[in-house]
Amino acid sequence: MLISSGDALIDFVPTRNAEGREAVMPAVGGSCLNVAIGMARLGAPVGFVGGISTDLFGQMIADHATASHVDLNLATRSDHQTTLAFVRIVAGESHYAFYDAETATRSWTYRRGTIPFADVEVVHVGSTTLVNDQGAAETRALIADARESSTISFDPNCRPNLVKDKPAYLARMAEFAKQADLIKMSDVDFAYLYGDEPYEKRAETLLKQGASLVVITRGQHGAFAWRKGPGEIRVPAPKSTVVDTIGAGDSFQAALLFALHSLDRLHRARLASIGIDELRRALTFAANCAGLTCTRPGADPPWSHEITWGL
DSSP, X not given: OEEEESOOEEEEEEEEOTTSOEEEEEEEEOHHHHHHHHHHHHTOOEEEESEEESSHHHHHHHHHHHHTTEEOTTXXXXXXXXXXXXXXXXXXXXXXXXXXXXXXXXXXXXXXTOSOGGGOSEEEEEGGGGTSHHHHHHHHHHHXXXXXXXXXXXXXXXXXXXXXXXXXXXXXXXXXXXXOSEEEEEHHHHHHHHTTOOXXXXXXXXXXTTOSEEEEEOGGGOEEEEESSSOOEEEOOOOOOOSOOTTHHHHHHHHHHHXXXXXXXXXXXXXXXXXXXHHHHHHHHHHHHHHHHTTSSSSOOXXXXXXXXXX
16 A cells, blocks of 8 residues: 555635636645545555545545545544635746644644554655644654655655744754655755755755655756666656646656556665666656646646556
């Protein structure tokens, strides 16, 4: 099984009504739930770990995840309200206003002993769950139990408007990066975390700290990757008509994990020895999946039957 642990919420995506006025449309989202849905739609056995409300929006989330073949038996249902995120697109980038006080996601606690990690290939973590102290602490506990047998995947997916103490947040993200085998982040996240530091220099540091693979996505400029072996790998972004970029990074993450799973390169030892050709195939597959996601509104990753490219 492949597991994604973290946020599940409702995005209010910008649209226009019949009169042409600005409006919003509710869509299921949350970075870590998007990753779970993306992997499951491609055909992997996937479970989601996190808090999901029993309210109206929580039921939308549960229905959507179940329809995408995500196993919710490891999720925690509660009567806390659902996190809501209102989205605006500025210069091609998605900007969010979150309503996240006393929500099911923020109230989630890791239930020790409930996850059969011996049967879990990868645990993916990141995003808004790691901003608050409780979510970060519970995720640390999950990683501590998972790390002996499962690969750890990490995408900080930074949301600066939720960060109250940036130095503390940067230290926290550095801590999670040290626990990860696979680190993926966007160029925007990289700039927030590391400023003007060259990509390759930071990638070298992360690899020395224990990661086996570091990937930086750059939107229309494709993706860069570094592994334990020599050589930087670059793959282009596919040409597509972009509707919005909501969920594109999550779709890339999901497709990358699925591709590594399909290539039998997701286990920690196998990931550490991945070759350039296999990694290029996995990255290209992920970039194509992200490109397809950009052609439709909201976080709507592709299904396996929509894939016209292979590994």
